[in-house]
Structures are given as structure tokens and as C-alpha cells.
Amino acid sequence: MAQNISICNFCDLSGEVKWKCVNCDLILCEECKTIKHSKFKGSEYHTIIEFNRLGTKEATNAKRKLDLQRILCSSHIEETCILYCQECKIPICLSCILETHSGHKAVKIEFVYDDQYTALEKFRDAVELDLSQSAEIRRSIYERKQRDLIIYTTIKEKIMERENEMKDSVTAQAANLIQELDEIYLSDDQFITKEEDQMKKYEKDLNLKKSEVDKALNTCQAISVLKTIGKIDFKMPEKKFNELPKEQIAIFTELDPEVRINLQILKVERLVDLTEVYDTGEQIISNMKTLQNGAYMMMNDEDNTIKQFVFRDGKCEFMKSLGLAVLDLTVTMEGNILASVYDSEVIYNITDSGKENFKSIVSPRKVRGVHIFGNHTLYVGFIDSINIEGGIAIFDLKNSEYQEFKIDTDKNVPERITSDKNGDICVIQSESIYTWNGMIVSYEISPSLGQVKWMYKGHVGINKVKHFSPSDIVITSAGLVLTVDNYSNIIHVLSMNGCFLTFIGAREGVFSPMSLNMDKEGQLQIGSNKTKGESAKIYIAKFIQ
Structure with missing residues (x-):
């Protein structure tokens, strides 16, 4: 049956309960805890705890100590274990020490429990200390990774920015060189093309005159020569072409590019x-x-x-x-x-x-x-x-x-x-x-x-x-x-x-x-x-x- 936590389990009258006897598993008021419960034989060995401390380490230890007294022997099920066999490392009862564990070294189970409990507490403290230190080291590692990532990202961005700057610079320089080359070529090409056209016209006029002369001179008839009188203009065609400009030679020199990207790795301590x-x-x-x-x-x-x-x-x-x-x-x-x-x-x-x-x-x-x-x-x-x-x-x-x-x-x-x-x-x-x-x-x-x-x-x-x-x-x-x-x-x-x-x-x-x-x-x-x-x-x- 569930206990009524609002009424003292001892007197069933008082509603001002704030104690619990771990051994009796009773809820007590102040009067019963102080007067009535203390009259029980062996009550001086009972553990009484305030309600607000029931979930604490002290309460847990008290319950565990009580449970220690209730461990039943696995061989003699009606007896409790009051000894601990150090050779077999198991709890035993008095009958065991006379039978299967005869001659084995045994001590009171309370002594072994207290020693083991103390050892476990110390070990847990050591583990928790290592965990806290490990957490600090892990935090430092995480911060280092974050710092390294920031440095890596920053430097990588700068390298890429520099790469783009160099690309833009080379593209702009190439465009300027092509424009300069175009200006040099087109300037001369226009002049030379004009002179070429003048020369073609001059040659055409000369060829016409030559054709007429050849026609007269390539025949055996004298009359052919006489017929050219007044028909052939002995005046040479006008030379309207000029001397070509001084030749400009553009030379493309392939130099090693000036790469202005510098990465320095300095292994120095943080300050x-x-x-x-x-x-x-x-x-x-x-x-x-x-x-x-x-x-x-x-x-x-x-x-x-x-x-x-x-x-x-x-x-x-x-x-x-x-x-x-x-x-x-x-x-x-x-x-x-x-x-x-x-x-x-x-x-x-x-x-x-x-x-x-x-x-x-x-x-x-x-x-x-x-x-x-x-x-x-x-x-x-x-x-x-x-x-x-x-x-x-x-x-x-x-x-x-x-x-x-x-x-x-x-x-x-x-x-x-x-x-x-x-x-x-x-x-x-x-x-x-x-x-x-x-x-x-x-x-x-x-x-x-x-x-x-x-x-x-x-x-x-x-x-x-x-x-x-x-x-x-x-x-x-x-x-x-x-x-x-x-x-x-x-x-x-x-x-x-x-x-x-x-x-x-x-x-x-x-x-x-x-x-x-x-x-x-x-x-x-x-x-x-x-x-x-x-x-x-x-x-x-x-x-x-």
C-alpha cells in the first residue's frame, strides 16, 4: 500500500511530516522522530533523513548500507551474507565459511564494502577530473581548429583575390598591347594600301602604252610604225605614289610573369x-x-x-x-x-x-x-x-x-x-x-x-x-x-x-x-x-x- 506522505506513518495524526527513517521506511513527524521512534531497540543505528535530502548522496549511501545487510547467500537462501571471501571475491554467509569456503580468507562484508566504496569514489573523482581536463583540451583543440580555419580561409581568399587581380591586370595589359599593335598596323596598312592602288593604276597606264607600242613593233609592216604618229602619247604617266614609310618592326617578348603572391609560414609561439x-x-x-x-x-x-x-x-x-x-x-x-x-x-x-x-x-x-x-x-x-x-x-x-x-x-x-x-x-x-x-x-x-x-x-x-x-x-x-x-x-x-x-x-x-x-x-x-x-x-x- 502506498504511504500517505502528508500524515505521519507512526502516529497517523500529525500532518507536519519532514523526516523519513530509511531502515523502517516510515514517514515521521518531529515528535515521533524524537520521542517514539527512539524507543525502538536498535533505533540508534537507524538512518533518518529530511525529505529535502532524500535524493542526495547521503540518502543513497544510507539506503545502500541498509541493502548491504540484506544480501542473501546464493548457496543458503535463508541466510544473509555477513562475510566476504577474498579468494573467491564473493559475499558469503556463516554456513559457507564452514563448508565450500572452509580455509578461505574472509573478512566482514562491511570492511570490504567501505574500502571498495572509497576506492570507487576516488576513481570517479579522478575520472571526472580527467574528463574536465579533457573537455578543456578539447575546447582548446576546437578553438585551434577554428583559428586555423579562419587563417586558412583568409589567406585563401587573399590568394584568390590576387589571382583575379592578376587575371584582370593581364587581360587589361593584353587589350592595351593589341590596341597598340592594331594602331601600328592599321596606320601603315592604310598608307601602303593607298600607295599600292596608285602603283596599280600607274602600271595599268604603262601597260596600255606598252601594248600599243608592241602592236606596232611586232609586225613587219612599216606602215604600222607610221600609223602611230599622233596616236601614241610619248609622255610617261604621272607618278602619284610616295616613298613607303620607314618599316616598323613589332617584337613580342615573352617575359616571366611577375607573380606578386607571397606565402610565409612562421612557426612562432602565441603571445x-x-x-x-x-x-x-x-x-x-x-x-x-x-x-x-x-x-x-x-x-x-x-x-x-x-x-x-x-x-x-x-x-x-x-x-x-x-x-x-x-x-x-x-x-x-x-x-x-x-x-x-x-x-x-x-x-x-x-x-x-x-x-x-x-x-x-x-x-x-x-x-x-x-x-x-x-x-x-x-x-x-x-x-x-x-x-x-x-x-x-x-x-x-x-x-x-x-x-x-x-x-x-x-x-x-x-x-x-x-x-x-x-x-x-x-x-x-x-x-x-x-x-x-x-x-x-x-x-x-x-x-x-x-x-x-x-x-x-x-x-x-x-x-x-x-x-x-x-x-x-x-x-x-x-x-x-x-x-x-x-x-x-x-x-x-x-x-x-x-x-x-x-x-x-x-x-x-x-x-x-x-x-x-x-x-x-x-x-x-x-x-x-x-x-x-x-x-x-x-x-x-x-x-x-
Whole structure:
């Protein structure tokens, strides 16, 4: 008969039941559980469990322990098994130990059960741990496959795009060559055909005259000669043809085609993993900086705006926007935003309403890259278009001291500046103000002002086809130098000595990078350019330990 779970099975009165005795299989109220049930002989060995714990591990173990006491002997069906034969590995009763299992080593079944239960629990824990680790490894494998597929698909698309470009280029070139050949041929052919017609007419006239003369001279009659008097015009036909033009010889030279498709396979370690990707709706994200209030700022070179933004609820939210065309930005410890603008000797302080003068360099020099180090050191890159030279100016904002040094390289336009923890700097130096083609140069500031520590002009494999074109640069707390290669769409990672270590790009899921920034948590922020059908993105990446 089914038990009425709403009434105590012991007193059949109380409806406030919340206990169950596993051994008695009774539903109990509080009073019966505490007073009446406890009077049963052996009740102290019973297991009583609350209703809300009936499906738990504890309840299952209690039921299994009770079932252990009820295992019937397979040889003596009226007896229960209280022993375990370790030689035969089966439960046995007392009669078995006197008969078929006489002389066998046997122990209490509870001991064997407890040991085996503990061993099974440990093994299950080990299996579950391995499964969780396996799931993590499988997830990593899946992510690797996805990254490899993205890289493969991206490179394949670029190869096919290049193939189509080459086809179109060859088709267009062939059409131009045929047109050029047609023009050469038709021009001469028309003139020569005209001359040919004139020559045919001249020959026809001559042949007519010759025919008349032959007719008179080919007969033996003298009268034939006399009859030609007054009939044959001895005047030669007019020569209306001209000298043929100088012969033009068109030669077809079959050269090896210039195949500009380059595939480089670099076996290098991954440095970062992406944690977030934000769609911005912008055309380009350049010159990202961290502000003191926890927000960030960036430039959009397409519409000449400076924008302030935050990351909130999984989205990139823009808070402020200022229409202003600037070259470079830096943020002071006090929260001032300093900027350089095109063709100016002034460093400006950017406010909500616009810009105001902050510092100036000596004219005709023009400001390029700007960077603040610590509390009061301002580095300013400048060019002198008249004397065709570049340099770095150093302002001590606390003591109003000033230093500078010139750049003695062919790529002398200092577009971006960053500093390491010692105050030494790395500078992006381009060929001119019209191109990103350039290099990275590390300079010592103290004690040897302007001493070159190292130069990096790109990777021999990566930049075999496309020039090294650094557009932004940061230095991590570990001293790694990261720089965006604009034309190759990857980020070069260099050691503190300027040696190439690895790269960040499509394999990590980063496409068309443009700018770099380190946030206060030490994470890398990567601003991108727009790609086909998608707006610019901001990638957040953590460094792999």
C-alpha cells in the first residue's frame, strides 16, 4: 500500500511530516522522530533523513548500507551474507565459511564494502577530473581548429583575390598591347594600301602604252610604225605614289610573369588570447589612450574626430565626440589630453570645447609624435622641412627644462613615441609625412642622450613583399615592444633588445590592426580598421603566462 506522505506513518495524526527513517521506511513527524521512534531497540543505528535530502548522496549511501545487510547467500537462501571471501571475491554467509569456503580468507562484508566504496569514489573523482581536463583540451583543440580555419580561409581568399587581380591586370595589359599593335598596323596598312592602288593604276597606264607600242613593233609592216604618229602619247604617266614609310618592326617578348603572391609560414609561439571583441560602428580606431577616469579615447582619421568611450554591458559606448584633426595624442597623470596637429609648431591641450596652446617648439619646426612619461616628462617628435631633418624635444614640465637631439637616419619623421620603465624611448620613424614606410628606433635618454640602442626595420619573411609600415607602438610591463605593421595587417612582437619574437594577427582572430593601448589591468587593446562588410573593432587580449 502506498504511504500517505502528508500524515505521519507512526502516529497517523500529525500532518507536519519532514523526516523519513530509511531502515523502517516510515514517514515521521518531529515528535515521533524524537520521542517514539527512539524507543525502538536498535533505533540508534537507524538512518533518518529530511525529505529535502532524500535524493542526495547521503540518502543513497544510507539506503545502500541498509541493502548491504540484506544480501542473501546464493548457496543458503535463508541466510544473509555477513562475510566476504577474498579468494573467491564473493559475499558469503556463516554456513559457507564452514563448508565450500572452509580455509578461505574472509573478512566482514562491511570492511570490504567501505574500502571498495572509497576506492570507487576516488576513481570517479579522478575520472571526472580527467574528463574536465579533457573537455578543456578539447575546447582548446576546437578553438585551434577554428583559428586555423579562419587563417586558412583568409589567406585563401587573399590568394584568390590576387589571382583575379592578376587575371584582370593581364587581360587589361593584353587589350592595351593589341590596341597598340592594331594602331601600328592599321596606320601603315592604310598608307601602303593607298600607295599600292596608285602603283596599280600607274602600271595599268604603262601597260596600255606598252601594248600599243608592241602592236606596232611586232609586225613587219612599216606602215604600222607610221600609223602611230599622233596616236601614241610619248609622255610617261604621272607618278602619284610616295616613298613607303620607314618599316616598323613589332617584337613580342615573352617575359616571366611577375607573380606578386607571397606565402610565409612562421612557426612562432602565441603571445595573447582574445577575451573580448567590441564592434564600434566606426571606420577606423587609431591612437587609443587610457584616461584617468577609467574611460578611453580614440581617433577616427576618416571623419577627423576624437571620441571618448567606455566598455559597458558587453558593448563599446561612446560618450563624447570632438571634431578635430590631430596627428598624435598623449594623456598626462593629471588627466590633460595633449595633441599635435598637422603643420603646426604647437602642442595643444584638448578640452571639451576645443584646443588651447600648451607648449611650442621653435619654428619652422613642426610637431609630429607626442608622449608623456611619468609625471612631468614630455617627449615631442619634430621635423624641420626647411633643413630636412627630424629630432626629439624633451620638456621637463616641472622645472621648465628643455633638451633635444637630432635623428641621424634616412627615415627621420618621428610619428609615434613610447617609453619603457627607465624612461628610454622607442620611436616610429617614417620615410616622409606621406607614408607609413619606416622603422623602429630605440634611444637612450640618460646618461647618453639620443644614443641609438637598436633599430628594427621589419621581418625578412613578413616584409618580403610589403614594406614594414609601423603605425602604432606600445611597451608592456615585461619590456616587450609591440608595433602594428599597417600594410601587412599584423602586430610584430619584439624583445627589449629589438629582436623579433612572434606576431599577433589572424591566427588570434585579430584582423586589420591599426592601434595599440595597454589598459590599467595590463591587458592589450587593439583598435582596427574597417574590413569588408564590417566596421572597425576593438579587441581585448590577455597575455598568456
